[in-house]
Amino acid sequence: MAKATTAYVCQECGGSTAQWAGKCPSCGAWNTLVEEVTGGRGPDAKPRGGKATSLEPLDADVPDAPRISSRIGELDRVAGGGLVPGSAILVGGDPGIGKSTLLLQAAAKLASAGHKTIYFSGEEATAQVRLRAKRLGVASAPVGLAAETSLANILKTLGDKKNAPDLVIIDSIQTLWSDLLESAPGTVAQVRACSQALVRHAKRSGSALILVGHVTKDGQIAGPKVVEHMVDTVLYFEGDGAHQYRILRAVKNRFGPADEIGVFEMRGDGLQEVANPSELFLGDRDTVSSGAAVFAGMEGTRPVLVEMQALVAPSPLGTPRRAVVGWDSSRLAMILAVLEARCGLVLGTHDVYLNVAGGLKITDPAADLAVAAALVSSFSGAALDPGNIFFGEVSLSGGVRPVGHMASRLKEAEKLGFASASVPAKLGSDAKESGLQLEYVAHLSELTDKLMPQGQS
Ligand SMILES: Nc1ncnc2c1ncn2[C@@H]1O[C@H](COP(=O)(O)OP(=O)(O)OP(=O)(O)O)[C@@H](O)[C@H]1O
Ligand SMILES: [Mg+2]
Numbered sequence: 001m002a003k004a005t006t007a008y009v010c011q012e013c014g015g016s017t018a019q020w021a022g023k024c025p026s027c028g029a030w031n032t033l034v035e036e037v038t039g040g041r042g043p044d045a046k047p048r049g050g051k052a053t054s055l056e057p058l059d060a061d062v063p064d065a066p067r068i069s070s071r072i073g074e075l076d077r078v079a080g081g082g083l084v085p086g087s088a089i090l091v092g093g094d095p096g097i098g099k100s101t102l103l104l105q106a107a108a109k110l111a112s113a114g115h116k117t118i119y120f121s122g123e124e125a126t127a128q129v130r131l132r133a134k135r136l137g138v139a140s141a142p143v144g145l146a147a148e149t150s151l152a153n154i155l156k157t158l159g160d161k162k163n164a165p166d167l168v169i170i171d172s173i174q175t176l177w178s179d180l181l182e183s184a185p186g187t188v189a190q191v192r193a194c195s196q197a198l199v200r201h202a203k204r205s206g207s208a209l210i211l212v213g214h215v216t217k218d219g220q221i222a223g224p225k226v227v228e229h230m231v232d233t234v235l236y237f238e239g240d241g242a243h244q245y246r247i248l249r250a251v252k253n254r255f256g257p258a259d260e261i262g263v264f265e266m267r268g269d270g271l272q273e274v275a276n277p278s279e280l281f282l283g284d285r286d287t288v289s290s291g292a293a294v295f296a297g298m299e300g301t302r303p304v305l306v307e308m309q310a311l312v313a314p315s316p317l318g319t320p321r322r323a324v325v326g327w328d329s330s331r332l333a334m335i336l337a338v339l340e341a342r343c344g345l346v347l348g349t350h351d352v353y354l355n356v357a358g359g360l361k362i363t364d365p366a367a368d369l370a371v372a373a374a375l376v377s378s379f380s381g382a383a384l385d386p387g388n389i390f391f392g393e394v395s396l397s398g399g400v401r402p403v404g405h406m407a408s409r410l411k412e413a414e415k416l417g418f419a420s421a422s423v424p425a426k427l428g429s430d431a432k433e434s435g436l437q438l439e440y441v442a443h444l445s446e447l448t449d450k451l452m453p454q455g456q457s
């Protein structure tokens with residue numbers, strides 16, 4: 001076999017050089033040269049050997065992907081119903097958010113249930129991991145633990161198909177290095193090469209593989225985007241310093257719906273699953289002040305109730321401030337414009353602040369109506385009925401449009417003791433059977449007319 005050689009290949013133009021340089025000699029782009037392993041035979045060599053693959057029809061009998069339950073319900077939910085043998089999951093998240101904690105807990109549960117589980121820690125010494133295991137109360141679980149960063153040693157340890165473990169955890173992919181490359185661990189070339197080798201091993205041996213990935217300042221998993229393509233599932237572990245809860249969010253999943261979330265609470269003894277997130281997000285609600293509206297949202301396949309909080313106040317500035325936490329700022333600008341142009345509210349001289357309580361990030365367009373209600377309530381100074389929830393998408397004309405999953409949104413609100421709901425006028429028949437008292441809103445002006453004292457708008 002030809003000896004592996006490496007070259008620096010430009011990610012822009014594909015030109016290659018033998019030595020690294022800041023600037024690509026072919027196209028002049030900066031910082032685009034990445035070390036890659038190249039065979040000794042050159043790119044134009046004819047393929048040798050090879051045999052024709054047999055082709056199969058699409059409708060051949062295939063069993064459903066078998067699943068191993070991680071025994072952590074919220075993790076299974078996000079993974080699409082459990083871990084799939086032979087698949088690879090990338091878990092990204094900010095430093096200190098709890099990635100190692102979550103995976104150590106999952107490893108311990110799986111190992112205790114009789115699955116062979118190996119945890120490679122590249123970041124912490126085994127003593128540190130053991131200390132964490134003790135704090136989490138899982139030290140007795142038969143997890144195979146090693147502090148290892150060499151790809152070759154890891155692959156050797158994993159062995160072949162016969163004795164392959166059921167679950168392999170790599171914490172983290174940025175610490176691994178392959179001796180085929182000269183670049184340092186954590187570089188694009190190393191991260192890519194190591195991920196590729198591990199994913200290939202998982203596919204071949206049938207182990208489920210979980211890679212931990214660091215997240216850069218702008219929220220990307222550090223390393224090449226290609227790692228996200230290589231794996232079957234990409235999960236982000238989110239949360240903020242001010243809150244104890246953490247959200248595990250699927251952003252890509254070949255074995256289940258994306259956008260699914262799992263909710264955990266970080267405690268001294270580890271991450272606890274939160275079975276009913278709405279209760280958590282509505283926990284410390286201040287029901288008497290103006291500017292708060294409860295939104296019945298959907299996160300993946302699960303309804304989640306959150307409070308949208310708005311503050312509208314006269315601005316001392318020529319250009320009033322608009323600040324948003326947890327929602328899209330251009331969406332807020334649109335709602336404000338609709339309130340001005342279609343409902344006659346004069347907000348142009350007011351500062352507007354919008355916050356999603358609890359630090360949740362909402363992308364569901366159905367939040368429009370709840371946001372509008374919160375804004376109008378703050379503007380008028382009158383509190384909304386605390387037993388009422390809102391959902392509905394607002395169009396540029398001010399019309400309130402129906403959204404998905406209306407029946408489950410209402411059911412969740414009913415379960416949590418809400419009495420009434422402001423909903424789009426075109427409600428599906430399944431949603432009409434809800435026990436809540438429904439107020440149909442066909443146009444946003446109906447809401448503002450009701451909430452604004454006469455003559456103020
Ligand atoms: N004794 C403790 N009591 C309560 N919470 C703790 C305790 N020790 C650690 N934690 C929590 O665990 C978090 C660290 O978790 P963990 O090490 O799993 O994060 P990580 O995402 O793996 O971080 P890194 O990016 O550094 O690897 C801390 O931020 C803290 O919230
Ligand atoms: Mg860690």
Ligand SMILES: [Zn+2]
Nearest residue numbers: 010013024027
């Ligand atoms: Zn180039």
